[in-house]
Amino acid sequence: xxxxxxxxxxxxxxxxxxxxxxxxxxxxxxxxxxxxxxxxxxxxxxxxxxxxxxxxxxxxxxxxxxxxxxxxxxxxxxxxxxxxxxxxxxxxxxxxxxxxxxxxxxxxxxxxxxxxxxxxxxxxxxxxxxxxxxxxxxxxxxxxxxxxxxxxxxxxxxxxxxxxxxxxxxxxxxxxxxxxxxxxxxxxxxxxxxxxxxxxxxxxxxxxxxxxxxxxxxxxxxxxxxxxxxxxxxxxxxxxxxxxxxxxxxxxxxxxxxxxxxxxxxxxxxxxxxxxxxxxxxxxxxxxxxxxxxxxxxxxxxxxxxxxxxxxxxxxxxxxxxxxxxxxxxxxxxxxxxxxxxxxxxxxxxxxxxxxxxxxxxxxxxxxxxxx
Numbered sequence: 001x002x003x004x005x006x007x008x009x010x011x012x013x014x015x016x017x018x019x020x021x022x023x024x025x026x027x028x029x030x031x032x033x034x035x036x037x038x039x040x041x042x043x044x045x046x047x048x049x050x051x052x053x054x055x056x057x058x059x060x061x062x063x064x065x066x067x068x069x070x071x072x073x074x075x076x077x078x079x080x081x082x083x084x085x086x087x088x089x090x091x092x093x094x095x096x097x098x099x100x101x102x103x104x105x106x107x108x109x110x111x112x113x114x115x116x117x118x119x120x121x122x123x124x125x126x127x128x129x130x131x132x133x134x135x136x137x138x139x140x141x142x143x144x145x146x147x148x149x150x151x152x153x154x155x156x157x158x159x160x161x162x163x164x165x166x167x168x169x170x171x172x173x174x175x176x177x178x179x180x181x182x183x184x185x186x187x188x189x190x191x192x193x194x195x196x197x198x199x200x201x202x203x204x205x206x207x208x209x210x211x212x213x214x215x216x217x218x219x220x221x222x223x224x225x226x227x228x229x230x231x232x233x234x235x236x237x238x239x240x241x242x243x244x245x246x247x248x249x250x251x252x253x254x255x256x257x258x259x260x261x262x263x264x265x266x267x268x269x270x271x272x273x274x275x276x277x278x279x280x281x282x283x284x285x286x287x288x289x290x291x292x293x294x295x296x297x298x299x300x301x302x303x304x305x306x307x308x309x310x311x312x313x314x315x316x317x318x319x320x321x322x323x324x325x326x327x328x329x330x331x332x333x334x335x336x337x338x339x340x341x342x343x344x345x346x347x348x349x350x351x352x353x354x355x356x357x358x359x360x361x362x363x364x365x366x367x368x369x370x371x372x
Contacts, residue, residue, distance in 0.1 A: 001361045003034040004091040004110075008041030008066075008078070008102030010051060011175075011284050014265065015097040015120060017055040018177035018350035030358050035089055039078045039102040040065040050264045055178065061089075071101060071132060078105035086113055092361055096140065097121055097174070099304075104136040111143045120174060120353060122147035123154030124304040126283075130211075133283075137304070146360060148353050151307045151342060171352040172344030175287050179269065180347035186270040191260050195234060202234045202258075203328075204275040211319065212281050212299060213243045216250050222299075225321035226279060227256050229328040236271060238262050277331045279324070286314040291345060295336045297327050313339040 003023070007016045016036075023034055038060035051057070062085060066077040078101065086094075086109065094110040096103045097120040110117045119140050126134050141147065147163060149155050150173045158168050192198075205226060207213050212222060227235060236258050239247065247259065263271065272278055272288055277295035280286065283305050289296035290312030297317050308314035313336070317323045330336055344352075 001030070001032050001093065001358070001365075002091040003032065003357075004086065004089070004094045005034055005036050006039065006082075006094065006096045006102055006106045007036070007060075008039030009098075009100040010042050011098050012100060012102065013051040013055060013057060014178045014284070015174045017057050018174055018181060019095070019097075019120070019353060020057060021181075022350040022354040026354055026358065030362070032354075032358070035061040035085075035091065037061065037082065037085060037106075038063040039082070039106070040067045041074065041078070041100060041102045042067065054265045055182070066102075074101050075105045078102055079109050082106050082109045083113070086110060086115065091115065093118055093145075093357070095120065095357075096144070099124070099133040099136045099140070101132070101136065104139050107140045107143050116146070117144040118146040118148060118357065119144040120148045121150055121154075123149045123158040123168070124151075125154075125157050126300075126302045126304040128300075128302050131209075134304075146357075148356070150305075150345075153306055169352075169356050170344065171356065172346060172349035173287060173342075174349045174353070175284055176291055176345040177347050177350050178265075179288055179291060182266060182269070183273075185266055186273065187264075187266045188270055189260075189263060189267040191236070191258065192271075195258060197234060199274040200276045202236055202275060203230045203277055203279060204271050205235055205237050205279040206282050206285055207237075207243065207280070207299075208240055209281040209300070213240070213246065216246050219243070219246060220250055220252060222321045223252065223254075223257065225324060227254055229325045230332075231256060233276060233332075234258055236260060236275075238268065238271075277328070277336075286312070287345075289313055290339060291341055293339060295331050297324060299324075307342040311340050311342050313337070 005016055007013055023032055040063050064081040066074055093116040095118050096107055107117050122141055128134055147158055147168045148171050155168050155170055213219050239259050273292050278289050279297045281299045286296050286298055286305055286308040290308045293313055296314040298314055299317055301318055303316055309316060
């Protein structure tokens, strides 16, 4: 079985790392080979190269270098270059992960060339069509052949959309594989020592949704409210380069807020694990916070990961930052809800994915051999 694995953005790297390890373990016995394709969607060193090194991801066989530009320009660039890749190195199956532009673009290209596509993290839905990721999920899941899911909710979403149950494979969460495989390796960032911060003495925020960071007045109001409600605790904020430009233009400064550059994976997980709580508009971080049993406040009106709320340590706050006050008070008063870990988030998801793919494609090759 020849597999082409696609990764292009920071969340993808965390999802493919354990899958590659599982393939390496099984490739001799089952005659598996693979090509790792980096689309170049994230081209910042801190968002790409550093993650490859820290997670021991092998050098990609090719980098399509499709970073920058508008969403349409980036999608088009990935499609043109990925088509050339597949025509030169045609696989039996293309494996895509997550919900970024690369996921959508490479799925379309593969299916137009009549190549099977499997989607890892299929079936999740936020119901928010203003999110580019939601468009990517819907299009990818309307085209791919097999669906590897993180939850029963994702399974139900796919079944409602008419996907046959035999094509849905509930395997768990590869992000958690990476988390558990690297938890013993996390690194204390120097920023904590520099500011004399100990465990659970700070809040951690991550913001990247355009609605939260692109409007300078909205961003200022959001940060002002977070700092008001978390006082006197320090707040660490790894700032995306695009957001930093906005903050610099605002000349935003507050001794309580510690702005830092984007972190490597091992340093960032240390910050999450040892924070008093995480305030975020990201989906993936809610999963990591859930497994680490860290209170998590999500600044959105909907989430594609409802199990982090119903089972985990996450709550949906909404987009009005004033809603944060009562939740932050509960955290400071140590009154946060009891939480657990969703089913199959056990660190063995990637093994289940690769084993399932082996069964599917060995049976397919056998059937094709019989028919010939």
